[in-house]
Each structure stands twice: as structure tokens, then as C-alpha cells.
Amino acid sequence: MNFPEPLLQGRLIRRYKRFLADVRLPDGTEVTAHCPNTGSMLGCQPENARVWLSDSNNPKRKLKYTWELVETGPGQLACVNTARPNAQAREAIEAGRVPELAGYDGCRSEVRYGEEKSRIDLLLSGHPSQPDAWVEVKNVTLAEGHEGFFPDAVTTRGQKHLRELMAQVARGDRAVLFFVVNHTAIEEVRPADHIDARYGQLLREAVEAGVEVVAYRAELASDGGDPTGRLALGEPVPVNLVP
Incomplete structure (x- = not known):
């Protein structure tokens, strides 16, 4: 299976309140994405890490983006979306x-x-x-x-x-x-x-x-x-x- 649409890259600012993550996009815009992970995400939220978001393409959704992937180290990727x-x-x-x-x-x-x-x-x-x-x-x-x-x-x-x-x-x-x-x-x-x-x-x-x-x-x-x-x-x- 593949992601349905190309992912949007950004930099992680912070994860908070368990289900929210602030991300800085390449143009400098800051967005709040849904974090679909109830766990501790130990090792999966390094400061300023590269992250990838999916776009819901749903105008009725409160949060447009969903956090999918994170670079945990050089050349290392993890999928943090526990719905997958x-x-x-x-x-x-x-x-x-x-x-x-x-x-x-x-x-x-x-x-x-x-x-x-x-x-x-x-x-x-x-x-x-x-x-x-x-x-x-x-x-x-x-x-x-x-x-x-x-x-x-x-x-x-x-x-x-x-x-x-x-x-x-x-x-x-x-x-x-x-x-x-x-x-x-x-x-x-x-x-x-x-x-x-x-x-x-x-x-x-x-x-x-x-x-x-x-x-x-x-x-x-x-x-x-x-x-x-x-x-x-x-x-x-x-x-x-x-x-």
C-alpha cells in the first residue's frame, strides 16, 4: 500500500497535548497537524526533525494535516501514524x-x-x-x-x-x-x-x-x-x- 497523495515535508517544532504537533513548512509557514499516536513516541520526536504530513483534502476537517513520518536519525524513518x-x-x-x-x-x-x-x-x-x-x-x-x-x-x-x-x-x-x-x-x-x-x-x-x-x-x-x-x-x- 502507498500513501494516497505525495507527502508534505516540514520540520517538527513540538508535539503537545498528545494529539497535536506544530510543524514549520519549507516556506516558513507554521501549521498544526493531527498526531495520530496515543503512545509516548519515545525516540520519534527529535527537536527540529524532518517530518512528513499527509493532506486530508477535507475542508470540513479542523486540522488539515496528519503527521505520518519522522526522520529519527540520518537516513532513518519511522511511521508514527498508528492508524496505519x-x-x-x-x-x-x-x-x-x-x-x-x-x-x-x-x-x-x-x-x-x-x-x-x-x-x-x-x-x-x-x-x-x-x-x-x-x-x-x-x-x-x-x-x-x-x-x-x-x-x-x-x-x-x-x-x-x-x-x-x-x-x-x-x-x-x-x-x-x-x-x-x-x-x-x-x-x-x-x-x-x-x-x-x-x-x-x-x-x-x-x-x-x-x-x-x-x-x-x-x-x-x-x-x-x-x-x-x-x-x-x-x-x-x-x-x-x-x-
Whole structure:
């Protein structure tokens, strides 16, 4: 998948009130963009960083622009729009680019399930020989060197999702944690034990209980480090659960 329109480049002035970001455009104009990310965005908001915005082309929208990408370091890009990963994962699965989840002919989004009243990101069905697969999608943008970490803040919601996935395995279905690696520097994904030790513990318990974990990197940048406009998932990334 691609961004529907070319992105507008600017420089980050500040992010504030969680959902707002002030950006200076090349002509010196300052605009306020929507920041579609509820997380800490640790490492993804360097002062004066190059950022890229999408234009809603909707005159009724209060904020015309949406913050999509940020340059976190020389030649390193991250997608901070957390509305993107579900669509990225779904497209890759339906296009057959995720061998672990091949063979399903049905896919539904935001299906209610579980005793803790959750919604699964993707529910795959209709496989000739496999049970339904409950797929929880997570966006990975926290990079420390070439290691990627999830989460970037303590997440009780993420802990709940792991418990729900384990319960689905106990019922006889497949359950999959799908890391969408939206940072070009990341070559390996690890649980962020130094940020949320309980999440890391639960993730390892989930894998022991039969929850599957996959990770795929987005094709965000060209060899020169500039955005390609492509959000498609390409190569798999290893997941390292060793403490």
C-alpha cells in the first residue's frame, strides 16, 4: 500500500497535548497537524526533525494535516501514524506475503471477543486445515541502535491483549501477535523489559502457551533514506525473546 497523495515535508517544532504537533513548512509557514499516536513516541520526536504530513483534502476537517513520518536519525524513518499498521498487516496477509498466515479466505476487523471485552484487530477464517486465527497488530517504532522494542511505555491494554490471545489458544484457535516494524533501522524486535517488565513477562508466557509472534518491516525509505511513499510490508524481522 502507498500513501494516497505525495507527502508534505516540514520540520517538527513540538508535539503537545498528545494529539497535536506544530510543524514549520519549507516556506516558513507554521501549521498544526493531527498526531495520530496515543503512545509516548519515545525516540520519534527529535527537536527540529524532518517530518512528513499527509493532506486530508477535507475542508470540513479542523486540522488539515496528519503527521505520518519522522526522520529519527540520518537516513532513518519511522511511521508514527498508528492508524496505519492494521491496514499494512491486512494487505500483506491478503496478498500472501505472510507465509505464516497464508491460506485463509476471510478477514474481519475489530471483532469483539474475550472475557476482558476486547476487539481483535484481524480475525482470519476459512482455512482448509487450520483453525481461525486471531491477530493482534502492534506498531514498533522504538529503536535503540538496530534493535526495536515494544512497548514504548507501560501498557496495561497491551497486557490485556496478551491474556486474551492466550485464552483463544486455550479454546483451540490460533492467536498471533503481529509486529509491524515501522522503523527502517530496526533489524530485530524485542520486548521492552526496561520499560514494561510485566509486558515482557506476559509475552514470554503467551509464547509458551502457544501464541505465535511474527514481525515484518515496512518499506518506508529508499536507499538514500528518503520516503518512498510505500507502506507495504516486505521482509520479516526476527523476534528475540531472550531476557
